[in-house]
Structure formats: structure tokens, C-alpha cells
Amino acid sequence: VHNTDATINFEYKKKAHDNAFHSFGTYYIFKKRYDGYKNKTLSIATINLLVPSIFGAIYISFGANILTKELSISICAGLGFISICATVISFILRWQEKVTESQKNMIDNYGMYEKYYDIAIDTSLIKEEFEEIYFQLSQEGKYIDRASLEAEISDKEKRRGHRAALIQLQRDCVSCNVKPKSMKSSKCNVC
Numbered sequence: 079v080h081n082t083d084a085t086i087n088f089e090y091k092k093k094a095h096d097n098a099f100h101s102f103g104t105y106y107i108f109k110k111r112y113d114g115y116k117n118k119t120l121s122i123a124t125i126n127l128l129v130p131s132i133f134g135a136i137y138i139s140f141g142a143n144i145l146t147k148e149l150s151i152s153i154c155a156g157l158g159f160i161s162i163c164a165t166v167i168s169f170i171l172r173w174q175e176k177v178t179e180s181q182k183n184m185i186d187n188y189g190m191y192e193k194y195y196d197i198a199i200d201t202s203l204i205k206e207e208f209e210e211i212y213f214q215l216s217q218e219g220k221y222i223d224r225a226s227l228e229a230e231i232s233d234k235e236k237r238r239g240h241r242a243a244l245i246q247l248q249r250d251c252v253s254c255n256v257k258p259k260s261m262k263s264s265k266c267n268v269c
Contacts, residue, residue, distance in 0.1 A: 090208050094198035095247070097219065101191035102246050103239035104226050108184035110238070111229075115177040122168045129157040183229060186222045190215065241269045 133154060168174065197203065197211050231239075241258055243249075250257045253268035 090205075090212055091198050094194045094212060097215070098191050098194035098198055099243045099247055099249070101187045101194055101219070101222075103236075103243035104231075105184055105187035105191055105239075106242035106246075107231055107235045107239040108180045108187060108226075108229070110235070112177060112180035112184050115173050115180060119168060119173050119177055122164050122173070125164050126161050129161050133157065179229060183222075183226055187226065190219055190222055237263070237269070244269055 137150070193215050197208060197215070200208075203211070238261070241261060241263070244251055244258050245261070248257060251266055251269040254264065254266035256264070256266070256269070258264065258269055
């Protein structure tokens with residue numbers, strides 16, 4: 079180990095660990111959002127493909143005699159209405175945009191977690207190298223943090239992300255002094 083000033087090195091290592099903790103929690107928040115919006119958009123796409131396909135397959139397979147013209151029109155109208163409503167809702171609520179936004183934030187924050195964690199555990203870095211890398215990561219992290227803030231993270235999501243980071247980095251909660259083992263929420267206001 080080349081480190082000459084252990085106190086300063088420890089202080090920087092602690093900052094790097096704290097930033098890794100923050101980045102992982104934020105990654106987890108956006109991973110959950112990404113999964114949710116991705117499932118919603120896939121459901122909409124599935125409805126839009128399956129509705130006409132299934133009806134067409136039934137009609138072609140069994141012929142025009144299986145369903146009366148009035149019943150066919152009713153079924154098509156009902157299923158088409160559901161399909162259009164689902165599509166409009168996804169458009170108004172910007173689900174596809176949120177998938178992309180969440181994926182970008184998720185990837186960026188996980189990358190920062192890995193970088194901060196790597197320098198936090200790297201014992202071969204001398205103080206000057208560590209400071210230079212840490213400064214570069216801090217600059218990069220400002221833009222990522224800004225994008226995360228623009229995504230309006232709720233208190234519930236923050237708590238969930240905090241708990242995920244506690245589990246990932248095997249830390250005790252600062253409020254209740256318990257190291258969580260699962261994502262099941264506790265009575266603690268922090269974790």
C-alpha cells in the first residue's frame with residue numbers, strides 16, 4: 079500500500095462508499111420503474127397485436143358461418159375499443175418515454191455505483207490518484223444526479239432504493255441500526 083496519509087484516504091474512501099450507496103439506491107429506483115413501464119408497454123403492444131390476430135384467425139379457421147355479422151361487429155368493436163383506449167392511455171401517460179428515461183437513468187446510476195465502489199475498495203491507489211478519479215466521477219455524477227432529480231422520485235421510491243442499497247452494501251440502517259435482509263418494509267421511517 080502506497081498511501082501516506084491514512085486519515086485523508088479513509089475520508090475519501092468513505093465518500094466513495096457513500097456515493098456508491100447513493101448510486102445503487104437510485105439505480106434500484108429506476109430499475110423498478112423501468113420494469114413497470116416496460117411491462118405496461120409490452121401489454122399494450124400485445125393487446126394491439128392479439129386482438130385483431132385472434133379474431134382474424136377464428137374467422138378464417140371456422141369460416142363466416144360461426145359468427146353472425148352482428149356478433150362479429152360487436153366483438154370487433156368491443157375489442158377495438160379496448161385496444162384504442164389502452165393505446166391512448168399509454169400515449170397520454172408517456173409510458174414509452176418513461177421506459178427510455180428509466181432505462182437511461184438505471185444504466186447511468188449502475189455505472190456510477192460500479193465506479194465509486196471500485197475506487198472505494200481499491201487499496202493500490204495513492205491519495206493523488208484517488209482524488210483525481212474521485213473528482214472526475216463527481217463531475218460525471220452531477221449530470222446523472224440532475225437527470226435523476228428531473229424524474230421526480232417519490233418518498234416511497236427513495237425509501238425502497240435506500241433499503242435496496244442497505245441490502246446490497248450490507249449496511250446497518252442509521253435510524254434503527256438493523257441490517258435489512260429483504261425488501262419487505264419495516265416499521266423504521268428510514269428503511
